[in-house]
Amino acid sequence: xxxxxxxxxxxxxxxxxxxxxxxxxxxxxxxxxxxxxxxxxxxxxxxxxxxxxxxxxxxxxxxxxxxxxxxxxxxxxxxxxxxxxxxxxxxxxxxxxxxxxxxxxxxxxxxxxxxxxxxxxxxxxxxxxxxxxxxxxxxxxxxxxxxxxxxxxxxxxxxxxxxxxxxxxxxxxxxxxxxxxxxxxxxxxxxxxxxxxxxxxxxxxxxxxxxxxxxxxxxxxxxxxxxxxxxxxxxxxxxxxxxxxxxxxxxxxxxxxxxxxxxxxxxxxxxxxxxxxxxxxx
Numbered sequence: 001x002x003x004x005x006x007x008x009x010x011x012x013x014x015x016x017x018x019x020x021x022x023x024x025x026x027x028x029x030x031x032x033x034x035x036x037x038x039x040x041x042x043x044x045x046x047x048x049x050x051x052x053x054x055x056x057x058x059x060x061x062x063x064x065x066x067x068x069x070x071x072x073x074x075x076x077x078x079x080x081x082x083x084x085x086x087x088x089x090x091x092x093x094x095x096x097x098x099x100x101x102x103x104x105x106x107x108x109x110x111x112x113x114x115x116x117x118x119x120x121x122x123x124x125x126x127x128x129x130x131x132x133x134x135x136x137x138x139x140x141x142x143x144x145x146x147x148x149x150x151x152x153x154x155x156x157x158x159x160x161x162x163x164x165x166x167x168x169x170x171x172x173x174x175x176x177x178x179x180x181x182x183x184x185x186x187x188x189x190x191x192x193x194x195x196x197x198x199x200x201x202x203x204x205x206x207x208x209x210x211x212x213x214x215x216x217x218x219x220x221x222x223x224x225x226x227x228x229x230x231x232x233x234x235x236x237x238x239x240x241x242x243x244x245x246x247x248x249x250x251x252x253x254x255x256x257x258x259x260x261x262x263x264x265x266x267x268x269x270x271x272x273x274x275x276x277x278x279x280x281x282x
Contacts, residue, residue: 004130012076015133021069022140022150024087024112026062031086031125060086064109064119064140065132066154076129083126085119087112093183101197102273104160107153111140121157161270164206170248173241175272187226191234194219196258199269215253216261216269231255
């Protein structure tokens with residue numbers, strides 16, 4: 001078969017004109033990847049290896065488009081490829097963590113969130129635009145704010161800070177506490193669910209012999225209803241789980257909002273996430 005002619009390419013361009021980054025296709029799809037026949041790491045890889053095949057495939061519930069919109073709508077003759085990630089089903093707690101940016105391997109897609117589907121950013125596949133043109137589009141981002149949040153999720157996946165090993169161990173008690181209490185129907189659970197993001201700043205830098213740390217607990221504008229305690233109470237309790245060491249000589253923390261955090265404080269700090277800090281522990 002010959003390459004699509006100009007008229008066919010123009011038709012593909014027209015079919016993709018309404019697609020945007022984050023848009024999805026639902027239904028049975030297949031994610032293709034390369035495996036090592038002698039050392040497969042997944043069930044799908046092992047199934048392919050049994051057939052002596054290096055190219056494996058796994059069933060997906062759909063795909064989310066992660067190519068930037070500006071590249072997606074360019075002429076397919078110039079930019080013929082699109083990147084997609086498989087959609088996976090998660091439980092409600094993981095869905096909310098992904099929504100708040102605490103699961104960097106997942107991207108929250110509002111348009112399919114009611115089905116508890118998220119984009120698995122650990123797996124990316126390239127398809128030609130003519131493939132996407134044949135899909136039934138499901139709108140992924142419903143407004144500009146959704147689009148910004150998706151962009152942040154995609155950026156966070158590739159630009160996360162490589163925290164020093166001793167900080168990972170240092171912060172582990174705090175993150176384990178937050179993970180275990182997040183979904184509880186308690187004042188602390190409500191406080192944790194009201195946090196938009198947790199960031200930490202190292203001064204003068206992460207590689208210094210002595211480091212001062214400040215944790216920014218960035219809460220939503222809407223105040224949770226506390227029955228017995230207050231933000232100050234939980235801030236003190238959280239900071240007690242990250243006590244000083246020989247290298248981390250000063251530890252402080254503030255509960256704040258994005259409106260109260262300065263741009264400098266934001267860009268000079270690094271986001272924490274549950275999965276990243278626990279990754280070395282398996």
